[in-house]
Amino acid sequence: MNKPTKTPEKTAKGERKRATSYDVAALAGVSQSAVSRVFQDGASASKAMRERVMAAADKLGYRPNAIARGLITQRSNMVAVVISKLTNLYYPEVLVQLTQRFSERGVRVLLFALERESDTGLVVEQMLQYRVDGVLTAAMFTPEELRTIENAHIPVVFYNRTSKDQLVSSVRCDQEEGERWLVDELVAAGHRSFGIVEGPADSVVSIERKMGALNELAEKGITDVTTVSGDFGYETGRRCFAELVQKHGSPPDAVIAANDVMAIGCIDEAREVFGLAVPGDISIVGFDGVGPARYAAYDVTTVRQPVQRMTESAASMLLERIENPELSPEKRAFSGIPVRGGSARLPAAK
Amino acid sequence: MNKPTKTPEKTAKGERKRATSYDVAALAGVSQSAVSRVFQDGASASKAMRERVMAAADKLGYRPNAIARGLITQRSNMVAVVISKLTNLYYPEVLVQLTQRFSERGVRVLLFALERESDTGLVVEQMLQYRVDGVLTAAMFTPEELRTIENAHIPVVFYNRTSKDQLVSSVRCDQEEGERWLVDELVAAGHRSFGIVEGPADSVVSIERKMGALNELAEKGITDVTTVSGDFGYETGRRCFAELVQKHGSPPDAVIAANDVMAIGCIDEAREVFGLAVPGDISIVGFDGVGPARYAAYDVTTVRQPVQRMTESAASMLLERIENPELSPEKRAFSGIPVRGGSARLPAAK
DNA sequence: GGCAGTATTGCATTCGGATGCAATTTGGAG
DNA sequence: CTCCAAATTGCATCCGAATGCAATACTGCC
Numbered sequence: 001m002n003k004p005t006k007t008p009e010k011t012a013k014g015e016r017k018r019a020t021s022y023d024v025a026a027l028a029g030v031s032q033s034a035v036s037r038v039f040q041d042g043a044s045a046s047k048a049m050r051e052r053v054m055a056a057a058d059k060l061g062y063r064p065n066a067i068a069r070g071l072i073t074q075r076s077n078m079v080a081v082v083i084s085k086l087t088n089l090y091y092p093e094v095l096v097q098l099t100q101r102f103s104e105r106g107v108r109v110l111l112f113a114l115e116r117e118s119d120t121g122l123v124v125e126q127m128l129q130y131r132v133d134g135v136l137t138a139a140m141f142t143p144e145e146l147r148t149i150e151n152a153h154i155p156v157v158f159y160n161r162t163s164k165d166q167l168v169s170s171v172r173c174d175q176e177e178g179e180r181w182l183v184d185e186l187v188a189a190g191h192r193s194f195g196i197v198e199g200p201a202d203s204v205v206s207i208e209r210k211m212g213a214l215n216e217l218a219e220k221g222i223t224d225v226t227t228v229s230g231d232f233g234y235e236t237g238r239r240c241f242a243e244l245v246q247k248h249g250s251p252p253d254a255v256i257a258a259n260d261v262m263a264i265g266c267i268d269e270a271r272e273v274f275g276l277a278v279p280g281d282i283s284i285v286g287f288d289g290v291g292p293a294r295y296a297a298y299d300v301t302t303v304r305q306p307v308q309r310m311t312e313s314a315a316s317m318l319l320e321r322i323e324n325p326e327l328s329p330e331k332r333a334f335s336g337i338p339v340r341g342g343s344a345r346l347p348a349a350k
Numbered sequence: 351m352n353k354p355t356k357t358p359e360k361t362a363k364g365e366r367k368r369a370t371s372y373d374v375a376a377l378a379g380v381s382q383s384a385v386s387r388v389f390q391d392g393a394s395a396s397k398a399m400r401e402r403v404m405a406a407a408d409k410l411g412y413r414p415n416a417i418a419r420g421l422i423t424q425r426s427n428m429v430a431v432v433i434s435k436l437t438n439l440y441y442p443e444v445l446v447q448l449t450q451r452f453s454e455r456g457v458r459v460l461l462f463a464l465e466r467e468s469d470t471g472l473v474v475e476q477m478l479q480y481r482v483d484g485v486l487t488a489a490m491f492t493p494e495e496l497r498t499i500e501n502a503h504i505p506v507v508f509y510n511r512t513s514k515d516q517l518v519s520s521v522r523c524d525q526e527e528g529e530r531w532l533v534d535e536l537v538a539a540g541h542r543s544f545g546i547v548e549g550p551a552d553s554v555v556s557i558e559r560k561m562g563a564l565n566e567l568a569e570k571g572i573t574d575v576t577t578v579s580g581d582f583g584y585e586t587g588r589r590c591f592a593e594l595v596q597k598h599g600s601p602p603d604a605v606i607a608a609n610d611v612m613a614i615g616c617i618d619e620a621r622e623v624f625g626l627a628v629p630g631d632i633s634i635v636g637f638d639g640v641g642p643a644r645y646a647a648y649d650v651t652t653v654r655q656p657v658q659r660m661t662e663s664a665a666s667m668l669l670e671r672i673e674n675p676e677l678s679p680e681k682r683a684f685s686g687i688p689v690r691g692g693s694a695r696l697p698a699a700k
Numbered sequence: 701g702g703c704a705g706t707a708t709t710g711c712a713t714t715c716g717g718a719t720g721c722a723a724t725t726t727g728g729a730g
Numbered sequence: 731c732t733c734c735a736a737a738t739t740g741c742a743t744c745c746g747a748a749t750g751c752a753a754t755a756c757t758g759c760c
Contacts (some may be wrong), residue, residue: 018481018502020746031710036747043748046708046756061501066479067426068746070417071715078460085446092442096435099463103472108480110428111461113449122453129416130458131368151411152368234641261641268646291584291611296618297647370716381740386717393718396726396738418716422745 019060028056039064070131077107079318080127082137084114093290093307094159098136101315107133114139118202121145128152134318140204155321157314160305161204162331169321169329171314175205175287178303178336179212182256182285183220185301185340188347191253191283193224195244197266199232199258206232206258209287213256226252230262237265238273245274251282254344260286260293263300267343283344289337301344303336310334369410378406389414420481427457429668430477432487434464441488443640443657444509448486451665457483464489468552471495478502484668490554505671507664510655511554512681519671519679521664525555525637528653528686529562532606532635533570535651535690538697541603541633543574545594547616549582549608556582556608559637563606576602580612587615588623595624601632604694610636610643613650617693633694639687651694653686660684 021035028035030053037043038053045053056062070076079102083095099109110132112123117139124145127135135149138159146166149156155169162170186194196213199206210227217225226248230236237257244266245251251274257263263286270276270284278284286293289304313332321327340346371385378385380403387393388403395403406412420426431448433441449459460482462473467489474495477485485499488509496516499506505519512520536544546563549556560577567575576598580586587607594616595601601624607613613636620626620634628634636643639654663682671677690696 021748022746032747033710033712033749034708036749037709040748044708049708061498063475063479065421065481065746067417067420067481068715069748071415071421071717071746072748074715076417081461083446085450092445095442095445095461096433096463099461100435100465103463108476109461111431111445111449111459113446113453115450125413126458128413131415131417148411234645264645272646292642292645295584295614295642295647296622297645372716382717383719383740383742384738386719387739390718394738399738415716418745419718420745421716421747422718424745 018065019057019062021062021064023060024053024056024062027060028052036064074131076131076133078110078130078132079107079134079136079322080110080112080123080130080132082112082114082120082123082135082139084117084139094138094311097307097311098315101311102319105315105319107319116202117200117204124148128154133322136314136318140202153325155318155325157318157321159310159314167329168331169317170331171310171317172331172333173303173305173310173336174333175208175336176212176215178287178338179209179256180216181336181338182287182301182303183213183216185338185346186254186256186283186285186344187217187220187222189283189345191345192222193248193252193254194222194226195241195248195252195255196225196227197237197240197244197255197257197262198227198229199262201229203232209258224252230258230265232259232261234261234265237262238269239265241266241269242273251276254283254285257284257286260288260290260300260302262286263302263343264292264298267298267300278343279345283346285344287336289339293339293341299342300339301341301346302339304339305336306334368415369407369412371412371414373410374403374406374412377410378402386414424481426481426483428460428480428482429457429484429486429672430460430462430473430480430482432462432464432470432473432485432489434467434489444488444661447657447661448665451661452669455665455669457669466552467550467554474498478504484672486664486668490552503675505668505675507668507671509660509664517679518681519667520681521660521667522681522683523653523655523660523686524683525558525686526562526565528637528688529559529606530566531686531688532637532651532653533563533566535688535696536604536606536633536635536694537567537570537572539633539695541695542572543598543602543604544572544576545591545598545602545605546575546577547587547590547594547605547607547612548577548579549612551579553582559608574602580608580615582609582611584611584615584618587612588619589615591616591619592623601626604633604635607634607636610638610640610650610652612636613652613693614642614648617648617650628693629695633696635694637686639689643689643691649692650689651691651696652689654689655686656684 021032024035025032035053037045038050102109120139120141135156140161158170160172198210226244228240228243230240255266257266263284266284267278270278270282276282286300286302289302293300293302371382374385375382385403387395388400452459470491485506490511508520510522548560576594578590578593580590605616607616613634616634617628620628620632626632636650636652639652643650643652
């Protein structure tokens, strides 16, 4: 039996329990349902009721318990956002923007950060236990994990990755297209030998970028291509450049790094250790368009991801699918924005 | 009346509801409490029981509902992490590390991102509604907000900010100490006129850094100090440098920027626009020790925050207080790590 | 003033799992 | 083979808010 007439009880230690809707109801002399209704949007409650309840509520410092509400409504109003820890300066921005988009729409973000893109297992378990309403992920799930999530009828939106053989929604920047542009420009400016610095093997983004570049190079009939791999970080960018020169026998005409940070590493290594002028002796390009790429000392030629539009789009897509689960998957690809920086010799822009 | 004997029901559309502990119990032919116990750590259940339940559980794809559990245990196993959106490259790292620390200990992170450090109001309301077990914040709360949180008996740990007149726990890097070191070194190397580039007015960190520098300069008897203010971003770093030169009439001997990113902005502006050699003509220092500060083109003299230890410490501190609410507040201050980069003329290290 | 129609309000139940207590089983010692 | 303590298991109840339905209170209109 409930004891709704008791005022918020105090334990022996004098600390009071958080007020519940029953406490408020008792103080206001109304029913618990009335309190519940006052704290909802479209519920019917008279003005008088509203006032009495609100008065009692702030006297007690009452606020609805989102946990209890979630239990009965079957909606947690939380989405899982999954990121991986990359040394990538680009994700933080994405994360903050996403969180703000969701907040604006009354949805909370439960954050999961992976050490590597490949350890998704535990995370899936947790997401499901917390009954998140949706998942926005910047890491790839295995087909099995994906199936598990879908069995639970939780909509998923992939950020900057997608799956050709699976019906999933995704928002991405067209990595291949971006790389093709970079390659075209470099080739048009007369570069003939290329170095490619790829990212971690488990990064889908890195793979797409590499393939984009390689395919376009092949189509242009360029075969002098050397590849080395790093981890998206500055230090490996430097190491990779040295490795590249060694592997190729001499510095190539141009280096295509899988992201801006590694491109910056390459530029530093080229200048400091090899005494090369950038872009005089060698052209170096990146991808992402992160903050440091704009620093005057580097001014990296790159492809900028339209982060604002992408996050906006990803958040809406997920929220739409939460509202309407029948909605079929949709893949949106945004073109990157070419940035003709000073780190590469390019043909004059038309 | 419950209907524990029904198998997971299907709606007309054929989609099944998520399995509950009752479903599992029914399938395994045991009681719901038994299922509950099998999915707990220290609960007593025989081996036979465990097996039967587990078998039924995976057949149904059952996983405990953390929301329901939270309701009865009065523990959400979630903490709120509050960050503000600064153009500061340093926070992302902090965020990822914190999230990992908490995850390791079975605690989920509910993320709140503020547009500016000062709009904390809404966020407090949300945290309380979700009944988070603790709050870790890299933004300042008003005394009233703080009181609200404490009335709810939710432990709070401040990250890189604290309050002298309030009993709160905090983990911080000693900003003042760091600035004093920077000033001492610069003065020892003969710099006599200073420019200070501070951050946003609502950033506690910025204020502490500025005061640290000003106090030490005053103690050293240096009065030629010009101050301008930015927003922690690269662009304003550049603008601030120009402004500084204009305000001072000529470039000062040294510039102390409130963070590395602005220091980098200053370096670029000094070199590109004013044709100054860094550190030949002018010394420029920052704070934080973020990634780009290490880039060869800048090699910023700075004070690095021991992020790893700080996040580790902050997470433990909060978790301890969640376990044991009686624990009194504690303030931990970590010394920054001096980084003698090439962006400033310094006395030879002893 | 009376009545139909609408807006409020309360009642009782529900969401899914945890837990104190009592009943039952198991294990071990003698 | 007994008997007692310890380990298992089930029962009943609780956590806090939402909601369908029925009861009641207003509203406007004639």
